[in-house]
Amino acid sequence: MKSINLMGALAALALGTAQPALAQDRGDWPSSFTVATASQGGTYFAYGNGWANLVADELGLSGGGEVSGGPYQNMALVHTGDTAFGMTTMGPARESIDGNNPIAPGVAMTNACAMFPMYQTPFSITALAGSGITSVDTIPDGARIGFGPAGSTSDTYFPRMLELLGVEFERRNGGWSDLGGQLQDGLLDTIAFAAGIPVPAVSQLEVQTGVNIIEFTEQEQQRIMEAFPLAPFEIPADTYSTLQAPARSVAMWNFAIAGCDLPESFVYEATKVVMSDNKRMVNIHRAARSTVVENYDKNTFMNWHPGAARWFNENGAEIPADMIHGG
Incomplete structure (x- = not known):
């Protein structure tokens, strides 16, 4: 019994000394x-x-x-x-x-x-399959482009990127699902997404009407990366049924x-x-x-x-x- 009590006392002593050490280690933690x-x-x-x-x-x-x-x-x-x-x-x-x-x-x-x-957050451009827009340089002057919620990363950087590439556009804002509906209804010419992939709005459009996923050329990609804190990115071919090969892009x-x-x-x-x-x-x-x-x-x-x-x-x-x- 004395032996057990002694062991218990030693354990309590050890615990007592350990606890203040732990408290001291975390003393300045929130x-x-x-x-x-x-x-x-x-x-x-x-x-x-x-x-x-x-x-x-x-x-x-x-x-x-x-x-x-x-x-x-x-x-x-x-x-x-x-x-x-x-x-x-x-x-x-x-x-x-x-x-x-x-x-x-x-x-x-x-x-x-x-x-x-x-x-990474990839940047990608989507247009309707029947729009005739298949590349950045085929986006018509004055195109109505949806850039996502006002003040978002997409809305902050995508307009600058397209201006750098010589695109003239009308700027539109809204939630991604809402912009997808506007694209389908012909109220927008393209949507410029900065969002995780697959973007649900794009996947839905693929099923309902068909889309073009617009990739950047190597020269466009390089110009963008030189001007903004972006990295090279490829949208994998299996991201969307529309893609037959990886699409060249950039990501933040x-x-x-x-x-x-x-x-x-x-x-x-x-x-x-x-x-x-x-x-x-x-x-x-x-x-x-x-x-x-x-x-x-x-x-x-x-x-x-x-x-x-x-x-x-x-x-x-x-x-x-x-x-x-x-x-």
Whole structure:
């Protein structure tokens, strides 16, 4: 009995010393956190809520996703500390860091740091099969083009891209499903999508009326990439029944972001939860197939959070010190 009591006392002593150490390790952690996503029904909302809940469960914290206005607002929310984490595309991130975020012009949002790569958002153009539009240079002057929701990544960058390529157009905005209906009814000439593929509106149009998926030429692709923070992309042939071969396009990377002043150990552990088991992330959303270590280099300008950078560098990345916040 004495032996048992002694063992119990030793165990209690060990537990008593371990608990303060754990408390000390997490002493500067927030008790809860929020991930800024976007509107309901989109990829950001599903993906963001998924990884927020995963991190909360694994780390024993209260956390979840929050509806927001998307990439630009998310940069602002994380920069000001209104949310701990967020999600952004690299174009809005670049503009925000440079002080060109339309939410707060002139404010350099440098307190938002890179956390991990998410996935690519391809840019694609769709026209009706009977329109005669088969390439960018066959889009007629004054074409009515739908660019998606006002202020979205598509609405921000696609008009600039087409202007660069010499296209003259009338700008229209709306939800993707609504724009698809307008295209089918002859109220639009094309739709310029920046969205995960397959785009449901395009798949529906294929069944109902038939479409042309417009690819960029090599020269057009190169000009666009030189002017904007975009990467080369091919829309796989099996994405749409219309395609007989992969379609040349461009895409913008999406990254998770974290407040640069969040505790290093907290962001390290949150990054580890997301990045250590890709199958678990893919179960949350198929787009997470690109949420892998190898894609860390798709961020070429945003400072990394020290905690995220430490995890990546321990797992095969080579993030230089001058790209780490405070480094």
